[in-house]
Amino acid sequence: MSGVLDNKALNRFELDVGETVAFANYRRAGDRVIITHTETPPALRGRGIASELVKGALALIRADGLKVVAGCSFVVDYLRRHEEYADLVG
Template sequence: MSASVRDNKDKSRFELDVGQEVAFANYRLTPSAVIITHTETPRALRGRGIASELVKGALELIRRDGRKVVAGCGFVVDYLDKHPEYADLVA
């Protein structure tokens, strides 16, 4: 699923389509980092790991762009705590 995560630069958010719904993670950019400020999964899709797939895909895009990440929302903080393979991205 993470392969379909995209960076919607116009809305400053990473997006993941799930059927007719969209899960997203809002962000702000700094010169060297991406601050993920909020993640949201549509209510009907919660509890299926979609937010985790969204954050994983977002982190892969951030890594590809050579940036760091700042966890500005609790979900991303928890995700990073559980996935040490992304520790190199933490600003």
């Protein structure tokens, strides 16, 4: 499993990368997790960090038996490219 954690207090999934954190903000709506924004520090962009973050977030969502709603363009594109998560889209 990846190093992605669910920081419930801040409503975001987090991936520690050295001295900084990439994160994906979310909000809950019933059995759905709406990912509203992903943020990767500028110095880390282009290295697949955001993809690793979203992959880990989707694994946590799946493990909790929830569905995901893509509320940001990065997650929309990620889900389009990875059909193995089609069952999570709600």
